[in-house]
Amino acid sequence: METEADVLEELLNIETEIEDVQDQIKLLLERQEKLHERQSELKFLLEAYKASGTGNSANENASRSSSLEDWSGSFEWDSQADDVRLNIFGIPSYRQNQKEIINAIMSGRDVLVIMAAGGGKSLCYQLPAILRDGVALVISPLLSLIQDQVMGLTALGIPAFMLTSTTSKENEKFIYKALEKGEGELKILYVTPEKISKSKRFMSKLEKCHNAGRLSLISIDEAHCCSQWGHDFRPDYKSLSILKTQFSNVPVVALTATATQKVQYDVMEMLRIPKCVKFVSTVNRPNLFYTVRSKSSVGKVVVDEIAEFIQESYSNSESGIVYCFSRKECEQVAAELRERGIAADYYHADMDVNAREKVHTWWSKNKLQVIVGTVAFGMGINKPDVRFVIHHSLSKSMETYYQESGRAGRDGLPSECVLFYRPADVPRQSSMVFYENSGLQNLYDIVRYCQSKRQCRRNAFFRHFAEPLQDCNGMCDNCAFLSEVMEVDVSRHAKVMVSLLQDTQEKDQRLTMLQLVDKMKNKKELGSDIKKEEMEQLVIQLILDFVFKEEYQHTAYATNAYVTIGPLANQVLQGKKIVKLEISSKQKNKGDSMKSAKHSLAFSGLELKLDELREKLSSGHGGIFPHSVLSSQQMSMISSQKPSSAQELEKIIGKLKTEKYGSKILDEIKKYTGSEPPDNGMLNEEEGSGNRASKRLKTRKGIVVIESSDEEL
Numbered sequence: 001m002e003t004e005a006d007v008l009e010e011l012l013n014i015e016t017e018i019e020d021v022q023d024q025i026k027l028l029l030e031r032q033e034k035l036h037e038r039q040s041e042l043k044f045l046l047e048a049y050k051a052s053g054t055g056n057s058a059n060e061n062a063s064r065s066s067s068l069e070d071w072s073g074s075f076e077w078d079s080q081a082d083d084v085r086l087n088i089f090g091i092p093s094y095r096q097n098q099k100e101i102i103n104a105i106m107s108g109r110d111v112l113v114i115m116a117a118g119g120g121k122s123l124c125y126q127l128p129a130i131l132r133d134g135v136a137l138v139i140s141p142l143l144s145l146i147q148d149q150v151m152g153l154t155a156l157g158i159p160a161f162m163l164t165s166t167t168s169k170e171n172e173k174f175i176y177k178a179l180e181k182g183e184g185e186l187k188i189l190y191v192t193p194e195k196i197s198k199s200k201r202f203m204s205k206l207e208k209c210h211n212a213g214r215l216s217l218i219s220i221d222e223a224h225c226c227s228q229w230g231h232d233f234r235p236d237y238k239s240l241s242i243l244k245t246q247f248s249n250v251p252v253v254a255l256t257a258t259a260t261q262k263v264q265y266d267v268m269e270m271l272r273i274p275k276c277v278k279f280v281s282t283v284n285r286p287n288l289f290y291t292v293r294s295k296s297s298v299g300k301v302v303v304d305e306i307a308e309f310i311q312e313s314y315s316n317s318e319s320g321i322v323y324c325f326s327r328k329e330c331e332q333v334a335a336e337l338r339e340r341g342i343a344a345d346y347y348h349a350d351m352d353v354n355a356r357e358k359v360h361t362w363w364s365k366n367k368l369q370v371i372v373g374t375v376a377f378g379m380g381i382n383k384p385d386v387r388f389v390i391h392h393s394l395s396k397s398m399e400t401y402y403q404e405s406g407r408a409g410r411d412g413l414p415s416e417c418v419l420f421y422r423p424a425d426v427p428r429q430s431s432m433v434f435y436e437n438s439g440l441q442n443l444y445d446i447v448r449y450c451q452s453k454r455q456c457r458r459n460a461f462f463r464h465f466a467e468p469l470q471d472c473n474g475m476c477d478n479c480a481f482l483s484e485v486m487e488v489d490v491s492r493h494a495k496v497m498v499s500l501l502q503d504t505q506e507k508d509q510r511l512t513m514l515q516l517v518d519k520m521k522n523k524k525e526l527g528s529d530i531k532k533e534e535m536e537q538l539v540i541q542l543i544l545d546f547v548f549k550e551e552y553q554h555t556a557y558a559t560n561a562y563v564t565i566g567p568l569a570n571q572v573l574q575g576k577k578i579v580k581l582e583i584s585s586k587q588k589n590k591g592d593s594m595k596s597a598k599h600s601l602a603f604s605g606l607e608l609k610l611d612e613l614r615e616k617l618s619s620g621h622g623g624i625f626p627h628s629v630l631s632s633q634q635m636s637m638i639s640s641q642k643p644s645s646a647q648e649l650e651k652i653i654g655k656l657k658t659e660k661y662g663s664k665i666l667d668e669i670k671k672y673t674g675s676e677p678p679d680n681g682m683l684n685e686e687e688g689s690g691n692r693a694s695k696r697l698k699t700r701k702g703i704v705v706i707e708s709s710d711e712e713l
């Protein structure tokens, strides 16, 4: 006979089960959304494969245009464009996609350009701006970016101006006259998006310029700021939709370094350019070496390790950035690096503009080696020779990390990106991003990147940006150091953890991640077979696997993140879900790892430069260098990495004398020139008749072995 208590119990059980089912439905719906997203990405990829007609070559698909139109052919402006490129910009040849983009713009089409940092986006709109009649309008989000661009263009003798809060009355008058009446020389005008959204006066002058047929093109830099899904949404970018509506016959060029499929669609919609020609270059940055290092729970140890890394690897004051989570942390880390003898200063949004500008300028002029910044130190950094970007803590998404780490090596030379990861940093970030669109999903993606000890870091980027995989060439820690990683079954630990958390919740109590790990220490039945750090890793793994979830509580001062039971917790309790953790069985000596990384970097740097030499030497000389010196992948990797001067070459190859691989490459050179390199001075290129290519090789080798040379390549 059922009693009232029995009924009540069953009712409670059913209610709990309903909640459980609802959680699972939510989870499945989220999963469905992700699958839909991936489905459309894969369809896009398939189209790209078909368009290239290759079916399976990742490299050939690294650069994609959305339409089958051929923009690489001959156009009537070719010779004029070549002339401007060479004689005004001083650029000897186009990089991947540049010519095609210029041709599409010159043909009057709207264009969306996705090109990695340092890829050369500016030329794509600046060159057509010079070729086309009239004034090109460029919208760029930051004053500092605009100032740099205008300064650079002015130095090249191009009539470029900006209309911002810093513009003098005199210049403003000149600009308005030029727009309205076509008086004076104005080819490129930079404004911030606020000008479009807030200045009626400016918009009316622009309209007059357009009505007189003098608005040549509209370029929108950092176009991802249009999208709420992007990592840097700016409300003022929304108002840019007016441009295409008002000036429908003027080509719009939207440019950004990164945009997922979702962001691309969003940008096209926002800017009203649905039929634009899309040029997507690879996100691959072959010169960047990606590493994730485990981060100590002791703050001083982390700074010690960062300082050691900088002093060991970049003792010649090579520039770098250290990204921190908070303003306070920035100031602290900068001070501690200074105590350790490193010229470092901090940069964050809480400083006044002058102080920030001063730090940025000092760093740009190499008077300061390291900037320790928050995300505020972001767009507008165009220093080409940043050799390392260190993340003192986790970024909030893969996109943000790609952008921030991508500030390294814009000059194409080998550079390092190191992320210090500690599971305890996850709740710090999650309590900041959980209210953002897809904030947690995005954060968990980068957390997966950090937790993995096996997956190629580069592949994680390719997957994230839905791009065909390319070879990493050993340029990430997981590919370069095959440390022994075991997949350990920790289902037993997970079960105990779930029970513990359930018990706590039943008592109406909450636990943070660290409190949960702390309580696990007292569970004698588990022994001590997994360490505290691994236990932390396990909590995060369980969050990623939907066994746990994070919940937030606001206090007057902060938002706290707690770990609570997630939709798949019962599966673990019932033994239906196996939980595995990647654990390094033999921790590699960090010093050794970094040294090998340096060798690997130096080697790849040498190969980059040697391939350049090989290409140059073999052209017209029947191939003096054998292909065996370099793999074809390395050669294809090289083609986009051209050193522009002997100085660049020298810097890399200067290591020949000391680095492990130097002698190997010297031997190769000897083999193919048949002689020792001259150990003083350089051979005159015009000297002698004999094998000129071989002499030129010796000449290059002169650069290799001699400290100084100003010969241009």
Ligand SMILES: Nc1ncnc2c1ncn2[C@@H]1O[C@H](COP(=O)(O)OP(=O)(O)OP(=O)(O)O)[C@@H](O)[C@H]1O
Residues within 6 Å of the ligand: 091, 092, 093, 094, 095, 098, 115, 116, 117, 118, 119, 120, 121, 122, 123, 257, 382, 384, 410
């Ligand atoms: N075809 C080329 N050959 C050699 N150098 C080039 C070429 N195109 C551009 N560059 C140079 O490459 C550097 C980076 O170019 P640019 O500033 O346009 O990059 P970007 O794509 O805008 O990068 P970011 O997104 O980081 O701002 C500049 O110094 C530029 O002069």
